[in-house]
Every structure is written in structure tokens, then in C-alpha cells.
Amino acid sequence: MSVQTDRTTVKRLADRGRYDRETIDAILDEAYLCHVGMVVDGSPVVIPTLQARVGDHLILHGSPASRMLRGATTQEICVTVTLVDGFVLARSAFHHSINYRSVVVLGQAEKVTDEADKAAALDALVEKLTPGRIPFLRPMSDKEVKGTTVIRLALTEASAKVRSGPPGDDEEDYELPIWAGVVPLVTSYGTPITDPAMRMEVPIPDHVVDFRA
Amino acid sequence: MSVQTDRTTVKRLADRGRYDRETIDAILDEAYLCHVGMVVDGSPVVIPTLQARVGDHLILHGSPASRMLRGATTQEICVTVTLVDGFVLARSAFHHSINYRSVVVLGQAEKVTDEADKAAALDALVEKLTPGRIPFLRPMSDKEVKGTTVIRLALTEASAKVRSGPPGDDEEDYELPIWAGVVPLVTSYGTPITDPAMRMEVPIPDHVVDFRA
Numbered sequence: 001m002s003v004q005t006d007r008t009t010v011k012r013l014a015d016r017g018r019y020d021r022e023t024i025d026a027i028l029d030e031a032y033l034c035h036v037g038m039v040v041d042g043s044p045v046v047i048p049t050l051q052a053r054v055g056d057h058l059i060l061h062g063s064p065a066s067r068m069l070r071g072a073t074t075q076e077i078c079v080t081v082t083l084v085d086g087f088v089l090a091r092s093a094f095h096h097s098i099n100y101r102s103v104v105v106l107g108q109a110e111k112v113t114d115e116a117d118k119a120a121a122l123d124a125l126v127e128k129l130t131p132g133r134i135p136f137l138r139p140m141s142d143k144e145v146k147g148t149t150v151i152r153l154a155l156t157e158a159s160a161k162v163r164s165g166p167p168g169d170d171e172e173d174y175e176l177p178i179w180a181g182v183v184p185l186v187t188s189y190g191t192p193i194t195d196p197a198m199r200m201e202v203p204i205p206d207h208v209v210d211f212r213a
Numbered sequence: 214m215s216v217q218t219d220r221t222t223v224k225r226l227a228d229r230g231r232y233d234r235e236t237i238d239a240i241l242d243e244a245y246l247c248h249v250g251m252v253v254d255g256s257p258v259v260i261p262t263l264q265a266r267v268g269d270h271l272i273l274h275g276s277p278a279s280r281m282l283r284g285a286t287t288q289e290i291c292v293t294v295t296l297v298d299g300f301v302l303a304r305s306a307f308h309h310s311i312n313y314r315s316v317v318v319l320g321q322a323e324k325v326t327d328e329a330d331k332a333a334a335l336d337a338l339v340e341k342l343t344p345g346r347i348p349f350l351r352p353m354s355d356k357e358v359k360g361t362t363v364i365r366l367a368l369t370e371a372s373a374k375v376r377s378g379p380p381g382d383d384e385e386d387y388e389l390p391i392w393a394g395v396v397p398l399v400t401s402y403g404t405p406i407t408d409p410a411m412r413m414e415v416p417i418p419d420h421v422v423d424f425r426a
Contacts, residue, residue, distance in 0.1 A: 007256075012279055033311075035248035035293055037259035043220075044257050046250035046293040048315050066225055080248055080259040086403075089421065093339045093350050094357040098246075102261050126306045130396075137306050138386055144307040166408040173351055179415040183343075183424045184403035190299075195379040195393040202392040208302065211396045 007106055008159035018160040027103045027160055028053045028081055032128055036060065037078040038071045051081065052121070052128040057152035058105055059112075059121045064149045072109040072151055079105045079153060086184040090167035091176050097163060099182060105158040109151040121150045132207035220319055221372035231373040240316045240373055241266045241294055245341055249273065250291040251284045264294065265334075265341040270365035271318055272325075272334045277362045285322040285364055292318045292366060299397040303380035304389050310376060312395060318371040322364040334363045345420035 002019045010017030018024070034051040037044055047068045052059045058079060062069050071077070081103045088097040112118045122145065126134055167180050189211045192204055215232045223230030231237070247264040250257055260281045265272045271292060275282050284290070294316045301310040325331045335358065339347055380393050402424045405417055 012276060033295065033297060035250075035259050035261075035295070037248075037250040037257035037291075039252055039255075039257050042252075043289040043319070044250035044252050044291045046248050046259050046291045046317070048248075048293060048295040048313070050311065063225060076256040078250075078257045078259045080261060082246065082248070082261040084246060086406075087342055087424070089343055089346065091351055092357070093335065093347070093353050094361070096339055096342055098263065098342070100261070104259070106256070122306065126309055129300055129309055129311070130302055133302065134306065136391055138304055138389055138391065140306050144305070148307070166406075166410060169410075174410060174412050176351055177413055177415050178349055178351065179418055179421060180408040180411065181417075181421075182406045182408075183421060184406065186401050186403045188399050188401065190397035190399045193299075193379070193395045193397065195395075197379060197382075197387060198393065199387050200390055202390050204394075205392055208392060208394075208396060211300070 003156060003158040005157045008104060008157055010159055010161050016161045016163055018162055021155065023160045024103050024155065024158055025053060027083060027101045028058065031081045031083050034079050034081045036068055036072065037080070038068065038075060040071065050125060050129065051079065052124040054121055054124045056155050058155060059124055059150060059152050060109065061122065061125055061148055061150045064147065066149065069149045069151055073111050076106065076108050077153070084185050085164065086182045088167045088182055089180055091169045091173040091178040091180050095167050095169050097167065099164050101160065101162045103158060103160045105153055105155060107153050107157050109153040112150040112152050115145070118145060118150050121152065122148065130207065131212060136205060216369060216371040218370045221317060221370055223372055223374050229374045229376055231375055234368065236373045237316050237368065237371050238266060240296060240314045241271065244294045244296050247292050247294045249281055249285065250293070251281065251288060253284065263338060263342065264292065265337040267334055267337045269368050271368060272337055272363060272365050273322065274335065274338055274361055274363045277360065279362065282362045282364055286324050289319065289321050290366070297398050298377065299395045301380045301395055302393055304382045304386040304391040304393050308380050308382050310380065312377050314373065314375045316371060316373045318366055318368060320366050320370050322366040325363040325365050328358070331358060331363050334365065335361065343420065344425060349418060
């Protein structure tokens, strides 16, 4: 299923564009952060927030007081997700680059009001942040669910842009004795820091030791 | 020097707002990526790109054909930079969070036309991506400098937003036998992958071995 529209067609370096849901979903599912763009008083505003995909929607959440969440359901927004995979070191400054996978989703979001949908969306966000943790938590209260706004943006108008592989240098530069290649970027997780306010001894659970393994 | 304006004043969780250049510059200098927001045909568009700070300006660059770079000098843009430091695991789903440092810069960018300024800006971008590499490279040609658009955005209207430290749980939840704390996120660099198109043996230089150490 293609989610390509005129607006989501990659113009610059068009061969990096991808429009299949498989590519797009994989990027959305690996990333946890997104940057939400909207227009406020005629000027653009870009706000970072957590995202999770549930089926054919991207889920965002936050306080009912959030201007971002209110704005996202009354106007077109742009949600951009970017993963950086490595630094591309060429023989010339000009051909240096970054290996990346990014997704842009356009559309107007809608508020999730159905209680079951909302609970599922909130679970998806927690599961995204910290897989396997939900059964260990104090269950969500009605007050908390009511006190959280959840919105969803349909994945109907979107695109991915992907760069991978070695540098592409000018033909004559390959004769130069300059090391070129890619330095991969690796995201990992450090030793968990136990909350100093813990009132009892609780061993660090496996889902934390193997955090997002 | 404060860069706080009404538009850059953090409204949600206002105690996380910072307006001093020292905090803002440190975040911009540690991050290499930014998300640029602008308005295209009335709708917001958010594009990821590399950034570097040179003094009191944020530098962006790209192809002269880039709609983003052209748009950024003819309208107000919003540049957002986000660093994620860790995942905050609370006792309730509700209080889960992320430790982060983000910066928002607002304003209209200007094209850098002075040749010396432009060369310095491009050097800053390469130095940002891969510190210490410039002396090893084939020098930039006039054609490359002319074929690259460089714009700069003054750091006059900006703000940072910072969350750090352990979770903040509901008072009664501290009595629950649930492990809580922070899992730090660590960004590191993998083994450099030599370009398979190398035509000669060149040892991996120190600035690559110690990449952004």
C-alpha cells in the first residue's frame, strides 16, 4: 500500500524516497521520538514528543493543556521521525553525509475518545518506551486516563527518505590517498540508576536489565 | 544574555524552561541534527538536517535547489534540536517520562554570501560532523562552495527545555514494591567501515578511530 501523494513525494534526491508502509512502519517502530510541526499565529512551531504506531495510526499524547495536542486536531500537522545510522566520511568535504532513515507523515490528527482505544494507545506508548514493563506497574487510574489527551494521525499521507552505504565521491578523488568510509552510530543503554527515593529493596527486573534489547 | 521572548517562553512544565545562552549553546553544540519547521502552501513541513553553531548563529546548508533553504530566508522558521539522555521509569505508567534537553530557535534565516563567512560555515559543519578531519580532505573547490547554499539563523529568540533526574511519582506509590529509576541512553560509534571502493591501502586515521570521542 503506497502512501505517496504529491505533497509527500521526495523532491531533493528523489531516489532516496520510499512510499511503502513496510519501510515507513519499520522506521516509526524503531524510533520513539518524533518532531511535530504546526502553525501557531502564522509561524511554524516544532515540538519533540514520544510517538507510537498502533496499526494504521501514529499515536501522540500529553496533557489536556498542551497547545500542541489541541492544535494537531484543528489543523494540518507534519510529524517527522529521524533515525541516524552513521556518518559518511568522503574524500572531499562536499560529499560528506549522514546515513539516515526518516519519515514524514502529514494530516490532521483526531482525538481518541473511545475509552478502550485510549487505554490501548496509552499502553502502546508505555510499551514503546519500556517494553515488558506494564505488568509491573500500578494500574492506570480513571483520573489519569481522563487527565491525558491522546490523539492519532492516520498513516495515509507519508513518505520515507533513506540514505545508506559508502560515500559517493567525485571519480578523480578515488585516486587520492584519503581514508573514506562510514562510522556507524550505535545507540545503547547504560547501567540503570535506581531511584534514590526507593523505600525498599527491589531487584532490577529483567525488562530493565535488558532494556529495549 | 537571555534569548527569552513571549513566543519562546515555555508554557507546559514551565520550570523546565531555560533561557541562557550557555545552556542553549551547550545543547546545540552537542547535537548535530536539527528539525527545521516552515510553512509551505499553508501547511507545516518539518525537515531533518545537520546544524552547527558559529558564534551567535545556527548554520544550515544544502543544495541551492533545496526548498527548505529557500523558504528559511523568506519566512519565519522554527529550528528544534533534541537530545535524549535517558528513559524515566516510574511506578505508574502516568509518570513515565524521558530525560531530554531540547532547544527551539525562532526567526528568519539569512543567506551567507560573504565568501570567507561561507567557507568558515562549511568548515564548521564538517568539523561538527567529523572533528579533526578537514586537514585530511581534498580542499573545497570554488565550484563546490558556489554550489552549496549556506544560511544562518541568529540566536536571538530561543529557549531550552530540560528534564533530568529520577521519576516523580505520586506520594502513595512510593510504598509499592516496584523498581523505579532511570535508564541512561548512550550514543557511541561502531567500528569504521572502510569504503569498498578504496583503490589503495590507507590506515584508518586517528580522527576516525577516536570519532567524536
